[in-house]
Amino acid sequence: MKVAIKNLQKRIPINPKRIIKTVLKILSIEGIRKSGEITVCFVNDRRIKELNLKYLGKNNPTDVIAFDVAEPKCPDKIFADIVISTDRAISNAKIFKTSPLYELYMYVVHGVLHILGYDDKTKKDKLLMRRREAELAKICPGKGMV
Secondary structure (H helix, E strand, O other): OEEEEEEOOOOOOOOHHHHHHHHHHHHHHOOOOOEEEEEEEEEOHHHHHHHHHHHHOOOOOOOEEEEEOOOOOOOOEEEEEEEEEHHHHHHHHHHHOOOHHHHHHHHHHHHHHHHOOOOOOOHHHHHHHHHHHHHHHHHOOOOOOO
16 A cells, blocks of 8 residues: 655644554554555645535535545555645644644544545444544554644
């Protein structure tokens, strides 16, 4: 599996190797052996708001959007884009008493789970997804990190 990192923001320093390692670890834990490519893109609120409106019809910034772009005739491959707002990470870190870096890694976990078929539209699905995120949070940098 190829994992590409695009950093289109300047507010939080990104460690591409660590992000790649995190994505690959999640895939391994989830038992995924598919080939393909996942791109993780870090942006600001303005850009994620544009994407949220264009693709999901919501006119507000969000923390993470995951796009599964694989063709249905390629079920053994993953091709996906995960877009993460560093502005949301900074804002939510203050609310949840974590660090922006911790929030970013949690958004990576959340985005990868979406790509793997987890959903959070219903109360039941959201609960299932949150439980899995909590289990996978153990591989994320600690809450006290800058």
